[in-house]
Amino acid sequence: MSSLFNIVKQGLGFSDAQVAVTGGVHPPEHKQESSSQPIGYLALPKRLVLPLRQHVGTLPKILVNVGDTVLKGQLLAEAEGNISAAIHAPTSGTIAAIEDALIPHPSGLPDRCLIIDVDGKDEWIAHLSLDWRTQDKTKLLESLRKSGIVGLGGAAFPTQVKLRTSARTHVNTLVINAAECEPYITCDDMLMRERAEQILRGIEVAQYLLGAKECLIGIEDNKPEAAEAMRLACASSPLNQEVTLKVIVVPTQYPSGDARQLIRLLTGIEVPADKRSTEVGLQCFNVATLLALHRYFDHGEPALSRIVTITGNVKKPANYEVLFGTPVTDLIQAAGGALAGTNDYIMGGPMMGFSLPSADVPITKAANCIIVSSPNLFAPVPPAMPCIRCARCADVCPVSLQPQELYWFSKSSNLEKAREYKLFDCIECGCCTYACPSNIPLVQYYRFAKSEIIAQDRSKEAADLARERNEFRLMRIEREKQERAVKHAQKAVGAKVEADKASTNETPISVDDPAMEAKKAAIAAAIERAKAQKKSLAPQNVSDPSPSVQAEMIEIDARREAAKIAVNEQASSQDEK
Amino acid sequence: MSRSPYLTSAPSVSVIMIKVLLALLPAVAAYVWVFGPSILVMLILASITALSAEALMLKLRNRPIKPFLMDGSALLTAWLLALSLPPLAPWWLVVVGTFFAIVIAKQLYGGLGYNPFNPAMVGYAVLLISFPVIMTHWPAPIELAQAKLSFANQLEYIFGASNSMNLDAVSMATPLDYLKTQLTLHHSVQDIVSAAQFGLLGAKGGELIVGAYLIGGLYLLQQRLITWHLPIAFLAVLALMAGAFYLADPTRFANPLFHLFTGASMLGAFFIITDPVSGPTTPKGKLVFAAGIAVLTYLIRVYGGYPDGVAFSVLLMNMCVPLIDAWTQPRVFGHQK
Ligand code: SF4
Ligand code: SF4
Numbered sequence: 007m008s009s010l011f012n013i014v015k016q017g018l019g020f021s022d023a024q025v026a027v028t029g030g031v032h033p034p035e036h037k038q039e040s041s042s043q044p045i046g047y048l049a050l051p052k053r054l055v056l057p058l059r060q061h062v063g064t065l066p067k068i069l070v071n072v073g074d075t076v077l078k079g080q081l082l083a084e085a086e087g088n089i090s091a092a093i094h095a096p097t098s099g100t101i102a103a104i105e106d107a108l109i110p111h112p113s114g115l116p117d118r119c120l121i122i123d124v125d126g127k128d129e130w131i132a133h134l135s136l137d138w139r140t141q142d143k144t145k146l147l148e149s150l151r152k153s154g155i156v157g158l159g160g161a162a163f164p165t166q167v168k169l170r171t172s173a174r175t176h177v178n179t180l181v182i183n184a185a186e187c188e189p190y191i192t193c194d195d196m197l198m199r200e201r202a203e204q205i206l207r208g209i210e211v212a213q214y215l216l217g218a219k220e221c222l223i224g225i226e227d228n229k230p231e232a233a234e235a236m237r238l239a240c241a242s243s244p245l246n247q248e249v250t251l252k253v254i255v256v257p258t259q260y261p262s263g264d265a266r267q268l269i270r271l272l273t274g275i276e277v278p279a280d281k282r283s284t285e286v287g288l289q290c291f292n293v294a295t296l297l298a299l300h301r302y303f304d305h306g307e308p309a310l311s312r313i314v315t316i317t318g319n320v321k322k323p324a325n326y327e328v329l330f331g332t333p334v335t336d337l338i339q340a341a342g343g344a345l346a347g348t349n350d351y352i353m354g355g356p357m358m359g360f361s362l363p364s365a366d367v368p369i370t371k372a373a374n375c376i377i378v379s380s381p382n383l384f385a386p387v388p389p390a391m392p393c394i395r396c397a398r399c400a401d402v403c404p405v406s407l408q409p410q411e412l413y414w415f416s417k418s419s420n421l422e423k424a425r426e427y428k429l430f431d432c433i434e435c436g437c438c439t440y441a442c443p444s445n446i447p448l449v450q451y452y453r454f455a456k457s458e459i460i461a462q463d464r465s466k467e468a469a470d471l472a473r474e475r476n477e478f479r480l481m482r483i484e485r486e487k488q489e490r491a492v493k494h495a496q497k498a499v500g501a502k503v504e505a506d507k508a509s510t511n512e513t514p515i516s517v518d519d520p521a522m523e524a525k526k527a528a529i530a531a532a533i534e535r536a537k538a539q540k541k542s543l544a545p546q547n548v549s550d551p552s553p554s555v556q557a558e559m560i561e562i563d564a565r566r567e568a569a570k571i572a573v574n575e576q577a578s579s580q581d582e583k
Numbered sequence: 584m585s586r587s588p589y590l591t592s593a594p595s596v597s598v599i600m601i602k603v604l605l606a607l608l609p610a611v612a613a614y615v616w617v618f619g620p621s622i623l624v625m626l627i628l629a630s631i632t633a634l635s636a637e638a639l640m641l642k643l644r645n646r647p648i649k650p651f652l653m654d655g656s657a658l659l660t661a662w663l664l665a666l667s668l669p670p671l672a673p674w675w676l677v678v679v680g681t682f683f684a685i686v687i688a689k690q691l692y693g694g695l696g697y698n699p700f701n702p703a704m705v706g707y708a709v710l711l712i713s714f715p716v717i718m719t720h721w722p723a724p725i726e727l728a729q730a731k732l733s734f735a736n737q738l739e740y741i742f743g744a745s746n747s748m749n750l751d752a753v754s755m756a757t758p759l760d761y762l763k764t765q766l767t768l769h770h771s772v773q774d775i776v777s778a779a780q781f782g783l784l785g786a787k788g789g790e791l792i793v794g795a796y797l798i799g800g801l802y803l804l805q806q807r808l809i810t811w812h813l814p815i816a817f818l819a820v821l822a823l824m825a826g827a828f829y830l831a832d833p834t835r836f837a838n839p840l841f842h843l844f845t846g847a848s849m850l851g852a853f854f855i856i857t858d859p860v861s862g863p864t865t866p867k868g869k870l871v872f873a874a875g876i877a878v879l880t881y882l883i884r885v886y887g888g889y890p891d892g893v894a895f896s897v898l899l900m901n902m903c904v905p906l907i908d909a910w911t912q913p914r915v916f917g918h919q920k
Contacts, residue, residue: 033590266917279917356589384589391596391654392696397864398593405916410864428915436588443593447586
């Protein structure tokens, strides 16, 4: 029904999206509360806590020591490996500690953090804009590794990786994600209203680096001011002359801001599940990320802050530009403090966010929104009832999965079936849970099943590896034993020969001398031993080898032994010479 | 830690069930108008039986009683069954049927969400097979009845105080039944439908009830409690089947509208085949399922041994649901079919 409605709506020209929305939900938006006043600024906090884990990928390498004084913008930890992001000092101060502290992460576990005592001077390190239009792209990308910029839409994937193109990938169309489809969050909305031109500058950079021919900006129709601001900025942007530059308004329907969903809405292209979007000529960036690019390239400023929405059960919901590392408590304070009834702090939106272990965690690069929660805001979920197979979940699933089947398979630990029903295509958007009349925490089941499958795959891999290693080890031990045995035999024969020589001094060594005999005997013995050993080892090595295979293995082993002996023989005879 | 989404929108299972019960109210009112208030007694009987049986089974199975009694599913089963029985059926018929539906067809399979067969239809089929005479004796609508029964008379029928009274005296063959028997006597459909029990489209009086089901069904659609797939596919295929046969030989086959407006067509289309638990979940699967029921229903009506065939068709198609679901999986985003 909802899709029918959307088709009609589109037929009437209410949206410029390429295709009809499939699935998805439209929860109450609650964006008004935090978007009624301009972006604010926080006073410098006393202390900043910078987790090393603020992005997807390898942890960066720390470059400073406790006690170092650092300037604003100074590189504190550099990107390590391909997928990683640097970390900078958001303001000047001293490194007070490098230790584990609580970080905003669904696991709720502490992790390594750089802690800065802020000196209050906010003193910049020397920084210059890059004259990026005249520079070599590879150099620019190299320098981007030092920018610390990650996807600010919440995914926190290092941006430098996404701007690299390779032989296999090309980018024709740059999709700019300004959908901001999660309820409550307004940071991108406010950013576009206030800094549309700077975003356009960022688009210029990304377009230049990727060589895109087309830039499409997707905005949900519940942000008319932002769309208008972006349209104006587009009209006056020099980029307008070079490439197609368009603002496309899409219907407000969560999760339109999911990259693949938005790409489909704007271009009609469904990125194949087993491909990256760049393999079909598309790349997607969030508006805030683009603005960060602009700051880095045009002003030399690395990623130091972001816009964060603070909303929910606070006095004055709003948006603030917040330095990374600022305690969430400061932000709540700035918004007039948490109101009575507060029982939870959520990072992200109500559909995909997670509860913070405490309000004492820092704002990180991925933190787009803090919702101070209370039971009034988000009622506790009533106990789950059995699934009645009503398929409401399937109706709203944006990737056309059958959530009720996945639930059944996950619950009964039928992981193979779950995989077969494309569990790993689930984007964990939460639409299914949202629509379920039985209040089944479906997404939790999927997260669990996914991690189970991954763990199983890993342990299977590990087991395979261990088995291989063990087989190899047994082989080596056996080989060494045989070598030792052969050496012993040789030594014994050698000693005897010496003794013989000593007694019958003149006797010349004949062709069929005892040494030769001993060698033959040793080879025969080795073959025998190998046969015997193989028999006893067989069950461990190969589950059930056929007799012919077994014979072959024995033969190979024996030949190898013989060769070994011959080589040893040669070596020792050479030594003698 | 990650309990997102924090929002839910869905009406709870009990709200859904209550709305479906609400959607049945026009039909109940129509029943009272056409056959007198005896249906109310039957509904109450069935409800009490269903709730007691459900509570008893939950207790035996060590399940929490309150949430499951409150979900309204037992009540809905009871109502659907009561509305399928002849309105002057003896009390024990209602009790036995409901008990069977709840205990055997629902709870023994694991309760809400686990029953592979539509419980109301299981109850109905068991009664039809065990007590065919009572089950096919429908009272004449009040406007056609020779002897007008008072409410007290009706109660006597239900509670068996009137053994002396012959059911034949007040009953009248239903149009589907009458059509079938008369056709075997080589009367043409045109002659047959001029009999008293035929109305404009279907059964005299019965049409009113059918219309009430239609209204209730539209309410379900409007409330998005059901999707269009099942009722539309069922009614369309039934009409197509009937239309094709009718065109081939109008003297031997009734017209499509007659088939849509008699028997359990409307009740089935909107309330029976839409039972989510025992039906398919994919949109295409729903079309296949409903079409299958329509074809079987028509064949049973025309060639089978029973006047109507909705119940058996539903049960037969229930058996195919796992297959239908497996074969009609929709294409997942980013995958080839
Ligand atoms: S919405 Fe909930 S109850 Fe309905 S089919 Fe999906 S999981 Fe089952
Ligand atoms: S969480 Fe997964 S299964 Fe549920 S609606 Fe989103 S994509 Fe579909």
